[in-house]
Structures are given as structure tokens and as C-alpha cells.
Amino acid sequence: MIIKYTLQRLLMLIPVSLSISVVIFLVVHLLPGDPIDNLMRVGSSPEDRLAMTVKYGLDRTLVEQYLLWIRSILSGDFGEAIVLRRPVSALIWQNLPYSLTLGALAFAFSSIVGMIAGTVSAVAKNPVVEQVVKAFILLGSTVPSFWLALLMILLFSVTLGWFPVSGAKTWTALVLPVLTIGFGGIALVARVTRVALVEIARQDFVTLLHAKGLSRSTILFRHLLPHAFLPVVTILALRIGWILGGAVTVEFVFGRPGLGSLLIRALGQRDYPVVQGCLLMLALAVMLGTLIGDVAQAALDPRVREATT
Amino acid sequence: MSEFLEVSRLSKRYTSKRGLFGAARSMYAVNDVSFRMTKGRVVGVVGESGCGKSTLARLILRLIEPSSGAVRFDGLDLLKQRPREMRRLRARMQMVFQDPYSAIDPRYTVADAVMEPFQIQGVRLSSAARSDMISGLLTMVGLNPQTASSYPHQLSGGQKQRIGIARALALKPALLVLDEPTASLDVSIQAQIVGLLERLQEEMGLTYLFISHDLALVKYFCDEVLVMYLGRVVEALPNTDAPARHPYTRTLLDSTFQPDPKLRRRIQPLAGEVPSPFDLGPGCAFAARCPRASERCRVETPLLAASGGGHAVACHHPD
Amino acid sequence: QEATFALPAGELGATSYNPVTSSNLNSATSLIYDRLIEQDADQSFHPHLATSWQESPDGMTWEFKLHPGVKFHDGEPFNAETIAAWIPTFAGTENAFMVEAIDKVVVVDPLTIKFVMKRPEPNMLYNLASSFMGVPSPKSYKALGKDYGVTTAVGTGPFKLESFSIGLETVLVRNDDYAWDSDLSVNQGAAKIAKITFREIPDQSTAFLELKTGGVDVLLGVPTDFLSIIKSEKAATIITMPGTGINYMPINTSVAPFTDIKVRQATALAINQKAILDSVYAGVGQEAHNFLISSLPESQVKPGLDVSFDLAKANALLDEAGWKRADDGVRAKDGQPLKVKLFTQNDTEFKRLTQVVQAQLKDIGMDAEITVLDSSTIRDEYKKNNHQLAVRGYDWNNADILDWFFSGARLGYPNISMWKDAKSDELNKTAMTNSKTSAERIANFRTYHEYLLSQFLFVPIYQPATNIAFNPKTVSVPEKVRGPRFRSQTIMDMQVLQ
Amino acid sequence: MSTILKVEALRVAIGALTPLSSVSFSLEKGETLGLVGESGSGKSLTAMAIMGLLPLIGGRITGGSVVFDGSDLTALPEPAYRKLRGGRIGLITQNPMTSLDPLKKVGSQIDVVARLHLGLDKSAARNRTVELLGELRIPEPASIYHLYPHQLSGGMKQRIVIAMALAADPDLLIADEPTTALDVTVQAQIIRLLSDLIRDRGLSMVLITHDMSVVAQACDKVVVMYAGTAVEYGTVAAIFDDPRHPYTKALIGCIPRGLAGAQRLKGIEGTVPSVAHYPQGCRFHPRCPRAEAICAAVSPPFIASRDGAAACHFAGAVG
């Protein structure tokens, strides 16, 4: 059942992606400026410029350009970067691993810490503990990430020398970026976890679990947390776009490549095929995220799954 | 007495998906229901949870559109009314809802809530008339006029239900549909509200459609009784003394306890469960639980057939 | 024997080491490839893969003698055939203009090559010295096709490409066979450093911290804001070398009030180059008084044409032009206040500079409102003629930059001054195409430059210096930096200290 | 007969409030005690206090004792209490719809009790569960075992909850309104099931309900609660035949019985006070038709009668 449903949803992605592609194309071409200026160097002539414009099809009407683009997309080709001079798919492919590792780890960090923090603040009877946890949760989401990143570098890399300042070659270089991004996500996860736990703890079945003589920890781990997972998973699945593209600032400060940086660089140079390719990729990832969220929800919740009997 | 509400072959079908992945399935919340009401009478509707009582009430008031069938109110075909006419007509047919707790906008004071019907129907009142009207309505439903400035959260369930009744009666309707008005209230409050309703009916000559799951209450309160099971009316009792003829009605009666330890019942075991209302097959819906069910009951849907004295039963083997 | 370099901000984001098709090459390119000719800091040309060259008097042929015994990293020999195969690969690429004047390439003998020209090209040597003219191995170039420059890049240079992680780092290892150094480096054999990693660090603060913590040994290109900090840092030494660009303020001559040459002149005289050099650039670099970098002979213009700060004269000129000071200090004419738009690029240094310029313009009663734009948008605005003043810079060590920014054929962008003038275009044409030899070209460009200066089309502000910071504990750098930029010639003489 | 549960002068505080005070009753082995009262009268709190679950809602026992099978539970440490809960005392809660963990199969939710308290292994616990389900007249217990709660009807879920309470062979069942959320036909079946279990297994049960008819049908003894206190207790026969407390009497009078007009429902004037506003003296006095000055000033003591006692100044005089 799940498989059939998933396939259906995947099919649905095609028309949605097509309409999104129109929007992306229009937005990108609305940007003032054009990529050719980034190719021209002192000494080239106005005629050279015209020749380039023709070469990249930028002299055609928008409709023609769109159709050409979408045709190549449908044949699995994201086109060729104008300024960056590489196939767009190759560029995405080179940057994706960096975004994925950083994103996945930050994701894991914020989910784990967030769930722990949320659980502690929901379960803690002690108001002091609750406030401390809350302050900790707030920490990451109340300062701009570049500020946090710079201060963390100052503390952990320069003063303490624990981690390299920047780079992406060693795992130690991942620690600070992961912390920076992860901190931002903790608040969200913790809040969702907390709300879910508080709400679920009010339900009759929890009283009944206590009445069965189960210990507090069994109840928490075997019964309450699985319920808290549901909203956390849904909200996180929706944030896949953030994982892949949202780390621009952190990538910039820590000198890491990534999809976000690629997109921003291409945006600055008006490298249309790259910007379009990246945005389409992100949009697809976002839609897949929604799908993953729904499927995960079904996997976790029999009510949603509604197994046939 | 004139025929004042006529419901004919009213049905409401709902389609819903089974879970996230399942196929669509459909059910009749109300299935082929017909009955008439005479002015000034109290007709009761009983049935278990989910049998379609509230849906029937909403259909009659055209709060939802039926899948098929017709409702005639005071000679007018309700389903043919255009929105504007329908809105005007609503002043004459009102409803008191099952859940008093959410029946008043939490941001409205009692006075606002009670005056809203006039505002909606475009009745302009001077401020003196307004305060007279408020205290008149509140007094009518047994509330202190001083409650006028309270917010709903400052009131008890019974008080809220009284305000619901005041709102419903503000425009002096001819028909009042009462959808389990006491179901969420304590017995002591239920008794107050029922008492109030009885008094109002006598004073104002109202016509009530009284919905309840409590057969004892319906028998106490109503002139006629319709018994519903899974969307259908299975028995229509012309008066509350009439002996039940449908096995389901009898089961209901047998399941009701008396507030007297000397009248303890021997509870008969009842086979089976209420079947899922979705995609019901042919035959009598009660057949699976019925002690008398025959082969015929499983293949042929019994129709509501009137016998003497307006007593109608939908059963192949009635008493 | 390893060293790590951080690339300067302007060289980030290269996606390939293919010099023929690329539009963005970084310093590592100069180590992988050799060029026929090298240019020095004084803009003079020196032999490298070409040991000598001869230009015909009419400028229609060039003959080059090639260095014998040169081998590519893939073992292929470098000879005249290499050149004959290489030049045509430019056709149809964005870099084609650099060899556009060459009609055909004739192999005279294995070590002699002749370019037959379509037209004289006095800029030939300059072009051949550019990094886009690094010579790739024709065999590998052909074999790898689109992947050339990404997975492998094969040149004759002192370093071989070991790995290239786009956007992150490039690792080069020494070419031990290297023996064809140019005379710009003292070292005439293989490089002294065995392995060099070029890292891309977009954020300057991060790059500085890397130098401080030993993550990198050399910062190629330190923004001026960091100079004072680095100077106070024990772990870093700074070399300052003349830059190859000018920061200036173009004036849009096509819109009021700058259609009036008096207002333009007043604006030009309002900028205090000295004060800017001291406050914004901490005294590093030079004041700019005309459009060209001072190492170019074309920059030596007639005295009196250089633009220098003169507040009194500026004010007098404005008074003369009818712009009277109002109570709030802002001038006005015909009820119209002297309020102008001042564009600048989205970059910390330019924003700083622009804020000072804004303050200085205030002194002549001009109220300039700053708009910060990204580089693509700003070009679009220029093309739409939405600008009045802008603070910007260029980086180019050749006088043909005058053509680029002031040619009547390029109005809007790059001709931000919107300057179209018959006499100017005449002088431009003479300088660009009617000069047969280098000497003639210099004279023609100087005349052109002088005319442009007389029209006050821009305000020269500052000649940036190139600042290199390195860790004196880990690397040594030769006293004198050779070449127009800190590139292969200097790196050949660097050493790693233990 | 021996006393299995004895509650004396129980007093419960939540924060600064005292929602429960002077609740006393005792229960003999094999008996069913009805705890009856309107919403908010403290019935569930009493159950929570007996189960030692007050900390869950931030409450604590501040006075009185709960003696179970000879030992006082108020002083029992938590680990020992955990053994008792589910082991010797089983709890059945009001709403079967929300009483099961929706993410776990119903079978495993029953198993866990036997595994925890009887030390059975997985398969033994499972067999036992299936057996128990059969005993509770659940059709096809082996396949029900693998279902999730949402796949069952309300009545079925309530049986699962009962099975959970019975899984470790407890001595005492506390059923907190086990049938309130169910339809009358299902209610009758559940009551019958519980009565059979009491009889067959020799269990004792505290049956909490707000429905006097259920008490009349199923209980041996009754405690009537009002506004956080017990107002009367006694045998069922005594309470119904000869209620001593005016509240008990009024409560019985609120139940519609017989046919319309036979006797007007009166209800009880006023509303139940909230915890923060419990009146001085007798808590019922503001609504009591018999109230006199003393009622507002002095909390009435229990006055014993034939088969029970009532907390009313006039309990002796009535009758």
C-alpha cells in the first residue's frame, strides 16, 4: 500500500515540478543584469559580446529559452553553466556531498539534542532545570549564525585550538559548522518535542500505563517518545530544503563548498542555468521531504498507515 | 393541526479515505429517512452514537446539503430556496446544539451572543429595547439578567446551554431542533434544562424535534419517537406508550437500567458489534445482532411499513 | 616541504584549470602552466617558453624562438607543433579575442614559430603573458575534452596538479624535471617547495584566523581592513607590492548636473586622495591622480592634467556654475538641491571608501546618497543609465583599459561615464588600431589619456597595493617580488622553513 | 468477609486547593462499591489517590488513610506501589477511545502487565492474553491480538482495557466510569461482563459512575459524593429506599422514569461550585431546599442510619 501510494505521489511531482520550473525560470530571468558581462574581459569587443549572447541563446524570447531549458531537463540534462563553464549537474554533484554531510550531521545534532532538551524540559519538575534548558534552547536561535560562527572560531579554534578554523577535508573541520547550524535547529525540535510530550502526557492512556505499574522511564521511552517522534519527523522532513541550501552563511564563514554557496555565487554572476538547476533541485528536495515526512509518519503511526485487516 | 415539517426520502452520503493510503469508501450517515411533524408536537429521535441523528438535524435545517431527498417546511421546499431566502427563513427554524461549551463565541459577552440573532437578521433595536430584550430573554431561560456582561468561560455548562436556548428562541422560531441538548451535562442540570424546555414548549406552543440517545429521556419528554439505527429509521412510535415492535428498539429498552435496585435486569447477551457503517451490504443492518434474524434479513432490506395507528416498523419479523 | 596558500577573494570559485575556455583562473594556474612570455612588475616583458621574439616593422608577423628541451607533465615534448595546435583551440571560446589578430600559425622549424597577423597587434606580448595563455599539453587537452582542467590539467609548469576539489582546495606537487625557469626567478631549477595547497576561504576574517593558527602559511591578497591587525600579529609578515588597478569614481556625463564640465571638475577636485590613503588604507598603496597605474608609461601625462584635491577651487567652480550653498550646507540651483546618487559595490572595502567619499562630497555642498548594489545589478543600472556617481575599481595593467571604459561603442557598461565624443573616439581608434609598434602605441594612448583627463570623466582616488601576508616561521619569501602579481616567479624562490 | 479496602477521612490537595476531603468508605472482598456523584465531585481523584497516581497531576494525600488488604498505602514507597498497581489493583478508565496507546498493538499492551507482574515470558504472556480475551467474550481473540486500537470499536477497546486490568489477576478493580462513553447497548454488555467477573473471580470492585441507574443495577454499596466530599454512604437498598441526604434524594429525582407527565423533572437549582469556591459549612447548602442557618456555618458530621450514614444536619430527622 505504502509503495503504491509513494509511487502515486512521485508521479504527482512531475506536474508540480513543471509549474515550479516556470516560476523558477521567470524569477531567475527577472534578475537585473546578465551572465555575459561576467565572461567579457578587457580587450573583447562589443561584437564578441553579441556573439556570446547568441551562443548562449540569450537573444531568444523567454518562451523559447524556457522550452529549450525544460526540454534539456526532461532529457536529464541540466545544461551547461555559462560563467562557471561546467555542466550544471557536475557542479551540483560536486557540491552536494558537502551540503549533505554538513546538513545530515547538523540535522542529527539538532534532532538528538533538541529531543533531549525538549524531553527534559517537558519532564523536569524542577523549574530551574526547565529555565536552564530553555535558555540553552534559545541560545542558538537568537543570534545570527555568522556571529555565532565567528565567536565559536575565536573560542574553539583560536583560543583553545581544538578544531581547525575552516576547511572541509577533515572531520574535525565539521564540528564547528555542525554546531553552528545545529544550534539553530535545536529550538525548533525541542519546542515540538516538548509540546508533543506535554500533550500526550495528558492522555488517559498514560494514566493507564502508570496504573499498569510500568516505571516512569519505560513509559517515557517506550510510549511517550515514539509519539513525540511523529511531529519531529514531519517538521524535520519539511526542512530538507534548509539542510541543502540554508547553510550559506556557515559555508561562507567556514570556507566550505556547498549547494548554498554554489547558488549564491551563481546568483551573483547571473549564471542562469546553475541558478535554475540548483533551485529546481531544492524544490524537488523539498517536495520529496514532504513525501518522506508523510511516509515516515505512516511508518510510525498505524492510524495513518491504516493496515488492512 | 397542519403538516408543518415533511421530510421525504432524505439521504446523506459521505465518502472518505481509509487512512492515508487506503481507497475511498462511502457510507450513508442518513439513509432514506421520511417522516412528518405536526405543529406543536414533540418528536423524539433516539439511536446510538453515530447512527446519524445530528446529520439528520443538520439536513433538516439545511446546514448541510443532502445527497438526495427533500425537506418541506411550512409548505416551502427548503432545498429550492436561494441563499438569501434561506438565510431569512432560518429565523423560523432554530437549533440547540449538543455541545454547549463551544456553542458561544468565546469573545462574545452573553448580551452580544443573545443579541446576535437580531443583528444578523437585520432587526434594529433601540438601546432601551435592546436591554429589555436581553433581560427578557435571559429571564425566560431562567438566568439572572446580570449575567449579560459575562463571558462564556465564566459560565457553567448548564448556563451556557440556557444561553444557547435563548439565542435559538430570540427570533421566535416555529421549529426548534434540539440535538442532545443535555448530553454533556450533569443529571441535575439535565433535569433543569428538560424542565425549562417543557415549560417553554407549553408557553410558546413550540414544535420540537428532540434528539437523544437516552430512550428513557425521550420517552419521558416526547409525543412521538423515531428510532434510528445506522442511518435508517427502524421504528416510528406514534406515542410513547406504544409497545416496541422492532428487535432493536427492544434491545435498547432492555439495555436501559432502572434507578431502583429492586428492578435489576438480567442482561441478555447481545451477539456481535455495531457493524461498520461503511459500504454496508444489502439486508437489515441489525441482522448481525438480531436474535430473530433470518436468511431474508441478510439479503433484503426491510422497509419502514406502517401498521395501525401510525406505528411503523422496518423489520421482516416484527413483534 | 609543504605550504598552504589561501587564494585572494577575487580568485575564488574557479571551476576548471582549462586556460583556453575558462573565464576565471587563479594563481595555481601560473604554476601548472608556463607562458611564452612573462611580464615583470615594471610591465616589461621577459622570455620564458619563448626565448626570443621578433615583430616585423609593419606589425604583420611575429616570430618566436622556443625553449628547447621543454616537456609537459605527461611526457609530451613542447615545440612549434604544440603552438600550432594550441592557438586554434581558442576559436569560439570567450578567450578568442586574445588571439583574434593572429591569422595563422606557421611552423618554421621545430623550435621556431611564426604568427601571421590579420592586423597589427601592439598588445601581442601583453596577451601572451596573461594566465589564459598558459600552454596546455595538446595531447591531454584533446584526449580529455570537457573534463580537461577538472580532473587533470597538464602543462609544462613547475608544479603538477595533484587534486582539485572545486570550491575547496587545489593541491599541486613539484615537477622535479623543471629546468626552464624564466629569468624573473633566481632559482633556475625545480621548485623548492614540494607540495602546495591552495585553499579557497571566502570570509576574510576566517582566512586571517587560519594564518594566525597555522592553517595556512600564505595569504595571497589581504584586504586593507586587515593590514593593521596583521601588522600587530607576530605570526605574520606582510609584503606590499604595487597593485595593478585603480579605484576611482566615474562621473555620468550624460545626466545633470554632470553635463556641466564645471560641476564634473569640482567633483573631481573635491576628493582628497591623501586623506583617503591615510584613513581608509592606512597609508598602504598610492594616491591615484589619473586613470592608469603608475608603472604604465601611458600614466606619465603632461603636468597639470593630473587630478588633485583642491577644495577652494572646487567650491569656486560650483559657485561659478550657479550652484549656491543653502543653509543646510547643500548647494542648490534653480531650487534644485545638489543631490546625487552614489553607487557602490557590495563589498566591505568599497562601502568604507564610499562612505568617506560621501563625507568629502559633503564639503563641496554635494549631498550624495549611497546605494549598494551587487556587481550584476550595478552593471544593469549603468546600462539603464540610472547612475550619477559610482565608486569602483578596476584591475588591469594595460592602457587599453582606457578603450574599455571610455570607448563610445560601449556606453552604459563599461563606459560608465557615458562618454561619447568625436575627438575622443578618434584618439581611441588611433591608439587601439593605428599603432603599429609598442612605442607608437604608448604615445597614442598617452594622448588619449590626456584628453580624457581634461574632460573630468572620473575622479581618480587610489592605487591599491597588493598585500601578501605569510607566516615567517614556516615560509620564506624573496625580498623582491617579481612579476605583476605574486605568482609563479616569486613562488619558485620561496622556501619552506622547518 | 474481610475488608479489602478501607478509605478513611481521605484528603487530597493539588497545589493550594483541596479538591477532596473527608472521603471514607470500606469495601469487603467480593463486593462492588459504587462511587457516584456529578462531574467534578472528586470521584476520579479518589481513584487516583487509591492508585497512588496523584503525583501525575501534581496532587498529594494530605490526610486520612487508604488501607489495602491490611497495609496503609499512603506511606508506601513508589517501587512497592508499582508492584501493586496493575498487579493487585487494576484500573479501568473512563474513555476507551484514549485509554490505549495508539501506536502499539493491543495484544502487547495487555502482555506487558503479565510479564511485569507475573514474570511470564513473551510467549506465555501472549497465550495468557489470548485466553483472557476469549474469557472476555471477544471473538477471534488471536487475531484481535494483532490489531491496533484504532481498528476496534469503543466497546471492544473497553474490553481490552478491562483485560489489561485483569491480566495480572488483581484482587481489586477500580473502574472509573467504564461505560460513560459507551452506547447503552454496549454499556449493558460491559456491566454484565464486569458483574460476571466479580462473581467468577471473587474480585472486589470500586465502580465509579455518575449514573444512579448503573449503581442500582450493579452495586452492593454506594458512596454518594458532592463537591469533593462524601455526603452519604450505605447499602444500595438503603440509599434508594431511604436516602437520608437531600442531595442523594434530589439526584435520584433527576432521573426521568416512566412516561411523560408522570412526574415533572425538577433538577436541582443552582450549579455545582468549583474547587476554589467550595462554600463554608455544608457544601450543598446553597442548593439545598432544606438548608437552614446552621448548614452555612457548620460542616455536618456523618449521622449513622440503618445501613449507612449521611453528612447532613437533618439526616436523623428525615424519613
Add this chain to the structure above:
Amino acid sequence: MNALAQSGVGRAFTTPLGLFSGGYILILLVVALTAPWITPFDVTIQDLANSNAAPGWPHLMGTDEFGRDVLSRVMYGARTSLSVSATAIGFSMIVGMALGAAAGYFGGLFERAVMTVVDLTWSFPDILIALMLVAIIGPGLSSTMFAIAVAYLAQFTRLTRAQIVQLKRETFIEATINLGATPAHILSRHLLPNAVAPVIVVGMLAIGDGIILEATLGFFGLGAQPPTPSWGAMMSSGTAQLFLAPWVIIFPGLVVAVTVIAINLFGDALIRALDIRERLRGT
């Protein structure tokens, strides 16, 4: 706003945290409103001789690279940052409520379309949306505002729609329909007024996020045009000075942090005072 909500705001001040955070916000608002008159130094006049002076007297937070007083600029920056964020969020809130209410009330295909778009933008990183928009509209405070508004539009639309859908199921809506009310009456008298409180609270919290987004845009060099001070612009130009004059970046950063925390705490207090936690669930 009715008395209920007013008393809610008042009640939010009754807890110590609510009082503390609310008080801070009030003071900040006063500073922002009166900044042109109360800053100790002019915020744009350069004093190059005095650049990068360490905190001390008379420059309590030091001076920046142009010798401008950091304290004055932080005070003035409150004006820019708060007004940018608040205007943007306010605008976003109004549009979001309209969209969400329409989607929730009318349902059907319209709702599906609106929610698909909204979910997509919601799932897209704010900073990317903002950077794209600023690139399209050009830099400046107005485009920063627009970018923030668009980035948060989804949140308000979702919240309002969820509220409306939930409210529509309430009996009192049905009761009002049954009295013959028009859709306009129901939307304007019942649905929107009931949905507004949570949206306002979330909007208030979003102002904090808006400040951070403005700062981040400032870091990328967009946002407020120099020499107008805004917290983001100050931090962004301060990164270069991080080691030479750390106060230039530290102080605005701290003020941002404290402000956002205060907004969050006060938001929590408000949620508790208005008792709308239930209604914020699931959004």
C-alpha cells in the same frame, strides 16, 4: 482588540520574566522612537582621528572604523532594525491572514493551491528567498522588508488557515450560520477575531527572527544602506574589525541576542496570559 486580549497583554507583565522582557522591549521601543534626539553622538558624522577607540569614556561601547560612536549607532540601529522587522512582519501578517483565512474558509482547490505554494516557500531557506528577492528588487531597506515579509508569509498563512479550519468546526460557527449569517459576517465577526491573537503572538516572535534575517542580509552586504546604522549592517562591517575592534561586532550582536530572547520570553508570557497554547499547536 477586545478587553480579553488587552487584559492578556497586561497579564503577560505580571510574571517576573514577562515583566523583565516586556520592560526591556518597551525601553527598546522608546529608544528606537526617540533615537534621533537621544543618541549621545551623531551616528553618521565621521571622526577618523578617533577610529576604533576601545569602550570607555565618552564612547561607552567604543567607536567604529570611522570614529562613530557604537552606542549611538546601536541605539539608532534599534530604530532601523526594529522598524524594518516590524513593518515587514506586520505586512506579512496582514497578507498571510488574508490568504490563510481565504484558504481556510473557502477550502477546495483554492486552498490546495495556496497551501502548496506556501508550504514550498516555507520549506525553502529564508536566507535564499531573501537573497533572491533582494537581487530582484535591488538593495535597500524596502527590499529587505519585502524579503522578510515574503520569507515569513508562509508561517502566517499556515497558522491562520489552521485556526480558521479549526474554528470552522466549532459549534458556534454552525450556530451562527443557522441564525442566517452571511459568510462576511462569519469571517469578520467570528473567524478572524478569534484567529487573530495567536497570529499576533507568532508575529511578535517572528519580529525576533526578522531582526536576525535582517542582520544576516546585512552580513551579505545587503539591507540598510550606509551610513544608516542597523544592527545587521554594523555586524557585517564589524566582521573585518573582529580582532582590532571586537566591540563593533560584539555589542550589536549582544543586543540582537538579548532583544530576540526578550521577544521570545515575552511571547511565551503572552501565550500563557492569553491562554492560546492549545491553538498554536501543530503550526
